[in-house]
Amino acid sequence: MAKNNSYILKEKNPPVQKLYSKVVNCQAVPGPFQLFNAGAHLFYGNRFYWQDPQREIVFIGFGDVRTFRVTEADGFAQIEKEWNELAGRMEIDQEIQEMGTGPLLFGGFAFDQTLGKREWAAFGQGIFRIPQILFTFKKDAVYLTVNAISNGQDLPGGMRGAEETARRLLTKSPRDPALPKVKYVREISAAKWKESVANAVRLIQKGEMDKVVLARKMEMAYDGAVNPDAVLLALSEQQHESYLFVLEEENESFVGASPERLIRKTDREILSTCLAGSIKRGRDEAEDLKLGGMLLSDKKNLNEHRFVVSMIQNVLAPFCSELIVPDAPVLMKMRDIQHLYTPVTGTVKDKETTIFKLAKALHPTPALGGIPRKCALEAIRRLEKMDRGLYGAPLGWVDYRGNGEFCVGIRSGLLKEDHAYLYAGCGVVADSVPEEEYKETGVKFTPMLRALGGK
Numbered sequence: 199m200a201k202n203n204s205y206i207l208k209e210k211n212p213p214v215q216k217l218y219s220k221v222v223n224c225q226a227v228p229g230p231f232q233l234f235n236a237g238a239h240l241f242y243g244n245r246f247y248w249q250d251p252q253r254e255i256v257f258i259g260f261g262d263v264r265t266f267r268v269t270e271a272d273g274f275a276q277i278e279k280e281w282n283e284l285a286g287r288m289e290i291d292q293e294i295q296e297m298g299t300g301p302l303l304f305g306g307f308a309f310d311q312t313l314g315k316r317e318w319a320a321f322g323q324g325i326f327r328i329p330q331i332l333f334t335f336k337k338d339a340v341y342l343t344v345n346a347i348s349n350g351q352d353l354p355g356g357m358r359g360a361e362e363t364a365r366r367l368l369t370k371s372p373r374d375p376a377l378p379k380v381k382y383v384r385e386i387s388a389a390k391w392k393e394s395v396a397n398a399v400r401l402i403q404k405g406e407m408d409k410v411v412l413a414r415k416m417e418m419a420y421d422g423a424v425n426p427d428a429v430l431l432a433l434s435e436q437q438h439e440s441y442l443f444v445l446e447e448e449n450e451s452f453v454g455a456s457p458e459r460l461i462r463k464t465d466r467e468i469l470s471t472c473l474a475g476s477i478k479r480g481r482d483e484a485e486d487l488k489l490g491g492m493l494l495s496d497k498k499n500l501n502e503h504r505f506v507v508s509m510i511q512n513v514l515a516p517f518c519s520e521l522i523v524p525d526a527p528v529l530m531k532m533r534d535i536q537h538l539y540t541p542v543t544g545t546v547k548d549k550e551t552t553i554f555k556l557a558k559a560l561h562p563t564p565a566l567g568g569i570p571r572k573c574a575l576e577a578i579r580r581l582e583k584m585d586r587g588l589y590g591a592p593l594g595w596v597d598y599r600g601n602g603e604f605c606v607g608i609r610s611g612l613l614k615e616d617h618a619y620l621y622a623g624c625g626v627v628a629d630s631v632p633e634e635e636y637k638e639t640g641v642k643f644t645p646m647l648r649a650l651g652g653k
């Protein structure tokens with residue numbers, strides 16, 4: 199596996215690096231969670247997992263033939279450029295022509311690329327990887343992609359080794375993923391956070407902005423290291439109709455079950471999601487219906503939602519020959535919470551409109567940032583006083599054909615040795631009540647708290 203061919207730099211005419219990729223059909227494959235877990239002993243710290251809400255596609259990535267780190271101010275453009283440079287020099291041994299197989303990039307951006315990093319140092323401003331081994335689960339089939347990078351002269355021997363390793367993983371019995379014992383669950387500055395919400399409300403009432411999303415953090419400590427396998431398994435059992443994701447880096451991982459799509463692109467078809475406005479689920483069907491009905495007609499929540507719809511519509515319209523935005527939201531119900539939801543579908547006009555360009559234009563939507571964007575981001579930096587890291591930011595994949603999907607990395611947390619840090623936020627508008635927003639973020643913490651054994 200050629201990780202970083204530093205010797206090449208010493209040569210006068212460095213040989214051109216080429217990306218080789220081979221795709222085969224896989225038979226007798228264990229379930230995706232078992233397979234992710236079976237890769238732990240060889241690839242712990244260098245794995246990823248992705249599953250979309252309809253479970254149309256599941257990715258399990260092991261190892262890396264290349265890691266791209268965001269170092270420039272415009273991380274979207276930088277990662278796209280570096281990826282294209284390599285993807286332009288590819289040899290693909292692929293009889294199978296399936297979306298999401300072959301060379302593929304997976305990773306996430308930091309929410310605010312202007313901030314210095316604190317507990318998120320390992321992930322920096324964002325990190326993307328081309329895995330050495332990729333399993334793609336689709337409806338009726340599983341594909342194995344192995345990748346390697348070489349100087350372009352000979353087919354790398356690493357390819358055969360990677361394929362053998364991948365095949366061995368298929369027969370490995372998984373380890374039982376168990377969580378260590380929880381020592382404590384701590385809210386961080388809950389009182390100060392409510393004050394910040396009150397401050398934001400004042401700014402909005404003064405007319406300085408229309409909406410701002412403020413997030414807060416919880417900290418959990420364990421008597422041993424938390425690994426993502428147990429959390430992923432719990433989320434998969436507890437959270438349906440969500441994206442499930444794990445992105446490992448060194449001994450840390452970003453894990454979550456997000457209901458929110460930022461953008462999906464298949465050829466020229468795009469899909470985005472307006473998700474904002476929340477209420478808890480009812481204890482029984484009657485209460486649930488009543489709460490859902492209240493949400494659908496609640497002025498404050500409809501307002502929160504409206505800002506997101508109009509922004510996404512305005513951002514996407516110039517790129518599209520067709521854009522369909524329903525007039526009114528419907529409900530999206532998750533296990534613990536229900537949201538106002540407006541799906542947006544469209545067709546982009548030209549090939550230059552890549553998923554990276556769309557993600558850059560959209561992020562952050564007013565579901566995580568605010569309106570106006572610049573003012574809201576400044577308020578977030580000033581009022582939140584924390585580092586969101588990859589929370590609330592685009593996370594997902596792109597294949598070499600330009601198809602891909604980014605979710606918004608919410609309902610998520612950072613697992614760091616014997617600690618877990620969870621993040622949840624809410625849309626603050628003119629008539630927000632700090633105590634109510636505090637409760638709403640409490641509901642949003644529930645899925646991760648439960649999966650982490652803290653509830």
Ligand SMILES: C=C(O[C@@H]1C=C(C(=O)O)C=C[C@H]1O)C(=O)O
Binds near residue numbers: 473474623
């Ligand atoms: C910010 C979060 O969620 C966002 C805020 C919502 C709201 O305030 O109603 C709803 C859905 C999300 O877009 C989060 O879960 O952390």
Ligand SMILES: [Mg+2]
Binds near residue numbers: 502
């Ligand atoms: Mg809200």
